[in-house]
Amino acid sequence: MKTRGNGKQRGEPVAVDFGKLPGYIGYQVRQAQSAIFRDISRSLRATGVTPGEFSLLAMLRANPDINSITLARIYQLDKATLSLSIKKLVKRGLISSTRSANDRRFYSLRLTPEGSEVLRRVTRHIERQESAMDAVLAPGERAMLIGLLTRVARAFDR
Amino acid sequence: MKTRGNGKQRGEPVAVDFGKLPGYIGYQVRQAQSAIFRDISRSLRATGVTPGEFSLLAMLRANPDINSITLARIYQLDKATLSLSIKKLVKRGLISSTRSANDRRFYSLRLTPEGSEVLRRVTRHIERQESAMDAVLAPGERAMLIGLLTRVARAFDR
DNA sequence: TATTGTTATACTCTATAACTATA
DNA sequence: TATAGTTATAGAGTATAACAATA
Numbered sequence: 001m002k003t004r005g006n007g008k009q010r011g012e013p014v015a016v017d018f019g020k021l022p023g024y025i026g027y028q029v030r031q032a033q034s035a036i037f038r039d040i041s042r043s044l045r046a047t048g049v050t051p052g053e054f055s056l057l058a059m060l061r062a063n064p065d066i067n068s069i070t071l072a073r074i075y076q077l078d079k080a081t082l083s084l085s086i087k088k089l090v091k092r093g094l095i096s097s098t099r100s101a102n103d104r105r106f107y108s109l110r111l112t113p114e115g116s117e118v119l120r121r122v123t124r125h126i127e128r129q130e131s132a133m134d135a136v137l138a139p140g141e142r143a144m145l146i147g148l149l150t151r152v153a154r155a156f157d158r
Numbered sequence: 159m160k161t162r163g164n165g166k167q168r169g170e171p172v173a174v175d176f177g178k179l180p181g182y183i184g185y186q187v188r189q190a191q192s193a194i195f196r197d198i199s200r201s202l203r204a205t206g207v208t209p210g211e212f213s214l215l216a217m218l219r220a221n222p223d224i225n226s227i228t229l230a231r232i233y234q235l236d237k238a239t240l241s242l243s244i245k246k247l248v249k250r251g252l253i254s255s256t257r258s259a260n261d262r263r264f265y266s267l268r269l270t271p272e273g274s275e276v277l278r279r280v281t282r283h284i285e286r287q288e289s290a291m292d293a294v295l296a297p298g299e300r301a302m303l304i305g306l307l308t309r310v311a312r313a314f315d316r
Numbered sequence: 317t318a319t320t321g322t323t324a325t326a327c328t329c330t331a332t333a334a335c336t337a338t339a
Numbered sequence: 340t341a342t343a344g345t346t347a348t349a350g351a352g353t354a355t356a357a358c359a360a361t362a
Binding site: 016017018019020021022023024025026027028029030031032033034035036037038039040051055058059061062063066070074075076126129130132133135136137141142144145146148149150151152153154155156157 | 174175176177178179180181182183184185186187188189190191192193194195196197198209213216217219220221224228232233234284287288290291293294295299300302303304306307308309310311312313314315
């Protein structure tokens with residue numbers, strides 16, 4: 001069943017036993033995430049925006065004046081991690097960070113016009129990738145997959 | 159082992175608009191992967207084995223004498239990346255790497271007895287997590303989710 | 317005292333490039 | 340020439356800890 005170690009590998013498919021791995025949701029989610037990430041990273045390379053940054057820009061468009069602590073809570077990242085991501089996007093001119101007048105501990109984050117433009121461009125790549133996934137899904141399966149993933153993720157929230 | 163997200167930023171729910179993000183499969187897979195990874199990293203901390211290393215150990219159990227190039231192809235990682243992972247596991251005494259007699263360019267990888275024991279212990283944690291996911295899924299939904307994820311991942315495999 | 321945010325530091329994971337050994 | 344594997348180096352992403360500013 002398993003033919004390896006015989007010097008026959010030439011890049012052709014190799015018969016490999018995956019054991020119980022394919023039956024694990026954790027394994028399959030990881031594999032899917034890797035495949036999706038590799039694909040979108042290639043598409044986005046020219047934009048200089050990573051998938052995580054896309055998500056941040058999209059949140060800023062939907063929630064102008066959001067602050068970094070709120071974003072850190074949403075993504076369950078340390079505030080220091082968000083601080084670095086934000087600094088990079090500010091330096092690139094894609095977002096603005098202005099101290100709030102009411103409570104001067106906060107910085108209000110917003111997309112700049114250039115950030116909006118980059119977000120539009122990135123969104124086109126993202127939606128092209130989503131269409132590629134629809135091509136292998138039957139009607140209704142996208143909604144089903146999203147529902148299942150949401151429930152699984154929530155099983156570990158809190 | 160560093161883990162992502164330690165809950166420090168958790169607070170009360172904040173009213174936030176996620177825009178179109180929740181409708182993207184890429185976004186949802188990423189969120190699910192993060193949640194699953196954070197949870198299992200906590201469980202595995204004491205074993206010193208990461209989720210990726212679990213996957214490697216499981217492949218070695220199912221495919222004794224597999225070599226690193228084959229593993230690199232399977233996981234679409236560079237051979238240099240696999241080389242480092244393997245070196246670490248060899249140093250920890252969990253796997254052995256012995257030069258193949260037929261073709262001395264190859265190294266045959268195998269679990270050591272200690273590696274087998276660690277794999278058993280880690281597998282118990284993994285399967286406990288999988289059970290936690292089953293608790294939020296109806297009968298048949300695990301198979302459905304796995305099938306959908308597999309098809310989506312394959313949509314990007316070459 | 318508590319909260320928001322920054323900086324310094326370190327660890328993991330990954331790739332690229334240059335290398336050795338073997339075929 | 341081609342393949343398997345290692346090492347050096349670098350970059351992205353993350354966390355922890357210590358800090359400053361503000362409430």
